[in-house]
Each structure stands twice: as C-alpha cells, then as structure tokens.
Amino acid sequence: MGGMAGWIDYQRDLTPARDIVATMAGRVAWRGPGGYGIWSSPRAVIGHHRLALVDVEGGAQPFVVEEDGRPLVVIALDGDIHNHRELRAALKGHGHDFRTSGEAEVVARAYLEWGTECVSRLDGVFAIAIWDVRGEELLLVGDRLGLRSIYYQPTPTGVLFGSEPKALLAHPEIDAVVEEDGLRDALSFTVVPGRSVYKDMRRLNQGHLVRITAGGVKEQRYWTLEAAPHPDSAARTAATWRELLEAAVHARLDVDVPVGVLLSGGVDSSALVALATRAIRERGGPALRTFTLDFAGTQTGPGLLQVSRDAPHAAMIAREFGTDHTEIVVDRAELEDPVLQRTMVAAQQDRPTPTSDFAIALRHLCRTVSSSAPVVLSGQQAGLMFGGALGMSDEQSTGSATFPWISFTQRRTHRSGIGTGLLAPDLLERLDLPGYCARRYRETVEAVPVLKGETGPARRARELRYLSLYGWHEYVTVFDTGLTQTAGLSARWPYCTPEMIQYCFNIPYDMKGADGGPLNVAAAALRDDLPEPILNRTPSPFPIGAGPHGGxxxxxxxxxxxxxxxxxxxxxxxxxxxxxxxxxxxxxxxxxxxxxxxxxxxxxxxxxxxxxxxxx
Known part of the structure; x- marks a missing residue:
C-alpha cells in the first residue's frame, strides 16, 4: 500500500522538477508512512510513499528494472498482488531473476514479459503506474473493482497523476476548478464512475487501464461483470460461495506484518474471524486481533442507523474463537475534536460528503487500530454480493426512479437529499439534485448486462445488484479507501473480489433453500461456523454514535x-x-x-x- 504522484511531459525537461513531484507526493504521505522514494528523468518524475507489508526491508519504490545499467521500466504500486508468489514462479520459468521478494518487482517483470496483457494475470487490489522508458509510455492500471484510487489529468504536453486529487492540485499549473456537475457530485449521495469533482481530472474507472504516449491518452476497459446462466444447485451454490470466501481470506492474510479484523458481530465480519482464525492456527501464528467500535451513551436517529449495538455480539465471537479483542469505546465529544473535524475533507479524497458522521466514526476507528495492526480484514463491502446497499430492502426505495439509497434518505431528510437542509433554495433549484441523481440512475441501469429474455423480477434483481457495484460501491470505495489509508491502515475486503461478485451476480434471485424458503446463501454456507445468535442477527449499519443532543x-x-x-x-x-x-x-x-x-x-x-x- 502507499501513495504516489507523478509528472510526465513530452516537451519540457523534467530533470529539475524533482521538488515539484516531491511536493505532490508529500500531499499523500499519510498513506505510506514506511518509506519514501523518487525517480526522475527528462521525461518522467515519479514519487512514492510506502506502507511496507511484504518484503518490509527490500521492497522500496519506485521500483526500477535495469539492463546493462539502463532503466527499462519504473513502477509505483499502491495495493496488494495476492498471487505474487505464483506469478514470481512463472516469471522465473521465463528466465527472470529477482532481486527482491516484493510485489512491485513482480508487476514490473510481468509487464516486461507480457506487456499490457499482464494486467489480466494480476489478482489483487491495486493502482499501478508503469513508466516504460524504452517507448516513453505511461500505463495506469486500476483493479477490477476500483478498490484503489488513481487520479490523472492530461496537460497540453503530458499528464499528471496521483493517488488522491490533492497530489495533482499541488502542481503549480493545476487549479481547483469545479463545474456545476462537479458541485452536484460533491453534494449528492453518489459518485460518477471515472470522474472526480474537479474539472478535467479523472478517477481511473474500475476494470480500466490508461495508456499515455506523446500522441495522447487512451483509456480502455479490461474487465466487466457478465450475465451468465447459473447451473449450480442451492447446496452447490452455498459450498462454492464459502470456498470463494475462504480463498479470499487466506490470500489477504499473506503479509509480513500483524493482521486484524474489524469485528461488528454481524454475520459478515464474524465469518471473517472464523475463517481467519482457522487459517492462522494452521500456520502456527498468534491469536487474531479483533477490534470493535462502540459509543458511550444513547444512540438515536433515523432508520438508517444501528438496529442493535455491536459490542455484545462482537464479544461473543471473540470468546468463541479466542481472539485478542479490543473494544474501542468512544464518547461523542471525541468525534467533535476540531483537528479531526477540520481535516475530514482531506481524508475524504478532497471532497465533501453528505454522510459525514459515518466518515468521522470510521476514520477515528482506523486511526486507533493502525498502531496495533497495519492490515485489517473488513466485511464492510459484503453488501455488494446481493444488492445490499442502503435502501435495497425497502420496496418504496427500490421501486423509485432513482438510486435506492437516494430515495431512502430523501424521504428521511430533505427532498434534495441528505445534508442539504441548510443550502440556499436558489442553489438547490438550479442544481436540481434529485433530477441529476435520477439521470445518473437511468444511465447506470441502461448499462446492466442481462440474459436474453430476462424480464420482470429477475431483471430487476440483477439491476439492483449492478447498482450496488456501479453506484453504491463507487461512492463507498472513495471514502472507505481514503479514510483507511490516510490512517496508514490497509483495509482488505474478502467479500469484494471479482470472482465473488461475478458468481453472486448470476445466482437466481428466487433460488430456494433446503427448507423450501428463499436461499440465504451466507447463512447456508456458514451454518457450521457461527453461533445461531449471530446467524440470526438482523443486519445493522456501521455505528456513528448519534446521541440525542450532540453537536x-x-x-x-x-x-x-x-x-x-x-x-x-x-x-x-x-x-x-x-x-x-x-x-x-x-x-x-x-x-x-x-x-x-x-x-x-x-x-x-x-x-x-x-x-x-x-x-x-
């Protein structure tokens, strides 16, 4: 994990520009407190701050592959390549010699061996910048589900890129210009895939790569969800789902530093504890660290807040699996700390959010946890599998002509959306946020892949699952990755893998379980792993500590x-x-x-x- 920044220019000599890129990279230094490096040439300068999780001593970046003393490629990597050991073995078979055990060198040599086709071989969560010195070409790659951010902005003679908008905005030629659609994005409970709120600045879309040459910029898709028949029985479906989750958990434990789990006591995070504990014991490792956030005093608020407190359920799981458990109890006043509050926009990838309470609580949790476990597993993205975004279980919200979470919050807060109650009426009339979100919704639904002849409830169920990935997920990811990484914490989401999302996308919405009722895939798959009170617990959102008189x-x-x-x-x-x-x-x-x-x-x-x- 880490933070990067770079400047490519095909006309200007960048040899003296190390200080500019050092400043740009410095803006995202909080993402990589473990080390800093910079590489420069007349055409390219790349800086990188690293959070060392694999090959702590030898994996410095930017990583350079040389031949006869001349650089061939330079790479900056933010993220994790889960199959780096398998790729290393394959590349050794092709004659590559490695000088580190880090993931960045694996990606660099995979690019040298297979070119841009190497992207399809990478399994992981990543944002990658590769400068090919030989052809003076920059390749930017995002993972299939967009779990790591990389922003870029073309210039008249090249391109600027970085892990967050603030890195690009630190360049002296880039101004923070926001057009009306950018302001709409900033005030709405949604994110436009591939776009930032700033004029001319793009966020690399999930499953895409960008190639930049002296001739221009070309973005292309290399992965997308596909609709396909689902031949598996209910029993086989539950078993396959569990196998996919177990494989994802094992892959995300492969680091050289302590690992923890953010434990809410719900089914999703409890399953991670069960599977991770078993894997760690098989390796002879220490007890798994688990962390739960709870708040002192009463919590009240609208229906999107917690149904029940997490702490008692998390304690049950901690006892069941013998974890080294920490309960982080927070007083609401701690979250009103002016330093925490006034740096939230920077921690949210440089934009406001209407869901500020959730963002502040998550950031506080991550800052507390990072000193004990630099890597954590989280069930936060589990809702992607079956269309589990906010409002998806509410018929009025799912039947509306906008994103379900927009409808859900509009009916509980303001017509223009959550957080808009003090905005000027003439501004809200001009921006027409409900109409804007409805247009964005229609554009997303039109892109849903469906089976031939699929109509009615089956098609609608598929649409809702797609909306979870290309609407809700886009929004949550911008803030979840920003808030965790600014705390120097690498959060890993085992439920959010391309294999898992693709498999669940095609499970029939009306599949029946052994009892003849609707199949609850997770409950069926985990029945032998978790206690009944946890399996039967009503899902409860992330806690925010909303007291009756706070603020x-x-x-x-x-x-x-x-x-x-x-x-x-x-x-x-x-x-x-x-x-x-x-x-x-x-x-x-x-x-x-x-x-x-x-x-x-x-x-x-x-x-x-x-x-x-x-x-x-």
Whole structure:
C-alpha cells in the first residue's frame, strides 16, 4: 500500500522538477508512512510513499528494472498482488531473476514479459503506474473493482497523476476548478464512475487501464461483470460461495506484518474471524486481533442507523474463537475534536460528503487500530454480493426512479437529499439534485448486462445488484479507501473480489433453500461456523454514535462562520435557515439530521476555502 504522484511531459525537461513531484507526493504521505522514494528523468518524475507489508526491508519504490545499467521500466504500486508468489514462479520459468521478494518487482517483470496483457494475470487490489522508458509510455492500471484510487489529468504536453486529487492540485499549473456537475457530485449521495469533482481530472474507472504516449491518452476497459446462466444447485451454490470466501481470506492474510479484523458481530465480519482464525492456527501464528467500535451513551436517529449495538455480539465471537479483542469505546465529544473535524475533507479524497458522521466514526476507528495492526480484514463491502446497499430492502426505495439509497434518505431528510437542509433554495433549484441523481440512475441501469429474455423480477434483481457495484460501491470505495489509508491502515475486503461478485451476480434471485424458503446463501454456507445468535442477527449499519443532543461544538463553529462573514460557503447556504436552527433548542428526533446539515456547511467552508475552489 502507499501513495504516489507523478509528472510526465513530452516537451519540457523534467530533470529539475524533482521538488515539484516531491511536493505532490508529500500531499499523500499519510498513506505510506514506511518509506519514501523518487525517480526522475527528462521525461518522467515519479514519487512514492510506502506502507511496507511484504518484503518490509527490500521492497522500496519506485521500483526500477535495469539492463546493462539502463532503466527499462519504473513502477509505483499502491495495493496488494495476492498471487505474487505464483506469478514470481512463472516469471522465473521465463528466465527472470529477482532481486527482491516484493510485489512491485513482480508487476514490473510481468509487464516486461507480457506487456499490457499482464494486467489480466494480476489478482489483487491495486493502482499501478508503469513508466516504460524504452517507448516513453505511461500505463495506469486500476483493479477490477476500483478498490484503489488513481487520479490523472492530461496537460497540453503530458499528464499528471496521483493517488488522491490533492497530489495533482499541488502542481503549480493545476487549479481547483469545479463545474456545476462537479458541485452536484460533491453534494449528492453518489459518485460518477471515472470522474472526480474537479474539472478535467479523472478517477481511473474500475476494470480500466490508461495508456499515455506523446500522441495522447487512451483509456480502455479490461474487465466487466457478465450475465451468465447459473447451473449450480442451492447446496452447490452455498459450498462454492464459502470456498470463494475462504480463498479470499487466506490470500489477504499473506503479509509480513500483524493482521486484524474489524469485528461488528454481524454475520459478515464474524465469518471473517472464523475463517481467519482457522487459517492462522494452521500456520502456527498468534491469536487474531479483533477490534470493535462502540459509543458511550444513547444512540438515536433515523432508520438508517444501528438496529442493535455491536459490542455484545462482537464479544461473543471473540470468546468463541479466542481472539485478542479490543473494544474501542468512544464518547461523542471525541468525534467533535476540531483537528479531526477540520481535516475530514482531506481524508475524504478532497471532497465533501453528505454522510459525514459515518466518515468521522470510521476514520477515528482506523486511526486507533493502525498502531496495533497495519492490515485489517473488513466485511464492510459484503453488501455488494446481493444488492445490499442502503435502501435495497425497502420496496418504496427500490421501486423509485432513482438510486435506492437516494430515495431512502430523501424521504428521511430533505427532498434534495441528505445534508442539504441548510443550502440556499436558489442553489438547490438550479442544481436540481434529485433530477441529476435520477439521470445518473437511468444511465447506470441502461448499462446492466442481462440474459436474453430476462424480464420482470429477475431483471430487476440483477439491476439492483449492478447498482450496488456501479453506484453504491463507487461512492463507498472513495471514502472507505481514503479514510483507511490516510490512517496508514490497509483495509482488505474478502467479500469484494471479482470472482465473488461475478458468481453472486448470476445466482437466481428466487433460488430456494433446503427448507423450501428463499436461499440465504451466507447463512447456508456458514451454518457450521457461527453461533445461531449471530446467524440470526438482523443486519445493522456501521455505528456513528448519534446521541440525542450532540453537536454543540459544531453549532458553535456554524455560529462563528456566520458571524465572521468571510466564509466562501456563505454564498451557497440559506443563512436565515441556519440562524433559525441555531436559535432553536436541539430536538432529539432531529439531532442526527441537523448535525448532518451543519456538517455539510462546515465541510463546504473547509473545501472551498482550504482548496481555493473556483466554482464555474
């Protein structure tokens, strides 16, 4: 894992530009606290900050392959290549000699052996930049599911790239310009695949690669979901699902540092503990570390919040499997720490989010865990398998003409969406966020692959699963990867593998189990692994610690912002509505919604002012 930045220019001599790229890479240094390297030439400069997980001593980056003292390729890797040992063995059979045991060298030599076709051989979670010195060509590659970010922006004579927008924005020729669609993205509960909120800056789309030469930029898809018949029986389906999960867990334990699990006590994370514990014991390793987030006091809020507390269920699993368990109990006031709050936009890949409470709680958890276990397994992305995004179990939301999570939150917060309650009415009318999200929804549904003749409920079930991957997943990934990596933590999602997602995409929605009822694939697959109370627990979202009266510090910050009068966010908000909220006593039934609205204003202030954003 790590953070990278680079500058390619086909006309300018970049030999003296190391300091510029060093500054760009420095903006993402928090992603790689284990070491820094930079490589430069007249045409290319690449910097990399590394979190060392494999070959801790010898795997420095950027990695350079040389021949007779001349560089052939230079590589920067953010992520994990789970089949690096198998690829190493195959490449040795082709005559390659290795000088490290790291993953970056495996990718570099795979590229030398197979060219861009090497991408189809990589199994893992990665963002890769390869500078081919021989042909002066840059290759940027994202993994199949977009779990690692890489942003790029063409220039008149080359390209800039980096792990986060802030790396590109640190370049003296790049301004933070945001057009109306970018502002819509920043204020909506969605992310457009392949796009950032900044003008002309792209986020490499999942399953895509980009080739940059002196002739221009060419992006191409190398992987996508496919609709196919599902011949397996219910029993075979459950067994295959379990085999895929077990293989994914084993692959993600293959590191040279301690590994933990973020344990909620739900089926998804508990299954990871069961399978990881068994694998570690077989290797003779120490007890698995597990971590649970809980909050002091009462939690209240709308229906998208926790159904039940995680701590008791997590403790049950910790005892069952003998883990080294840590319960992280947080007081709501800790999450109102001004330093934490005012750096959230930077931790969210340089954009606001309407779901700020979730982001703050997750970041706090990751910062606490990273000092004990630099790698954690998480069940956070398990909902991708069967269309499990927010609102997917609500018929009114799934029957709407927009993304289910948009409909779900609109009906519980504001017509324009979560976090928009204090935005100026004329701004909301001009942006028309509901209409924008509905258009984005239609574009996504039109791209769903289906079987010939597939209609009705079967087609709709497939659409919902696709929306989970190419809508909800895109949004969650931007923030989950940003929030974990800025804490120097490598989060790994065993449920989120191309093999698992592809297999589940084609399981019939109406498949029956042994009892004649609808097949619960996870429950059927894990029946012998987990206690009954865990298997039967109602799914409960990530905790955010929403107390009935929280947010006093945020209210004070909003009052100061309005009083001072110099914030660029004031042009976007309804000042009268904000004053009315501040003058009214906190109401427990509105506490969560009000705090979300206030936090959006504070994020806009930090974003517009801190990044010198120019709205056009």
């Amino acid at each position: 006093a510090a945020m209210r004070e910050r909003l009052a100061t912002l309005i009083k001072d009068g110099g914030s660029p966010a004031l042009d976007l908000i309804d000042v009268a509505a904000a004053r009315k909220l501040l003058d009214s006593p906190p109401r427990p039934e509105r506490a969560w919604r009000d705090r979300t609205d206030i936090h959006m204003v504070l994020q806009l202030d930090a974003w517009l002012g801190g990044y010198r954003v120019r709205l056009v």
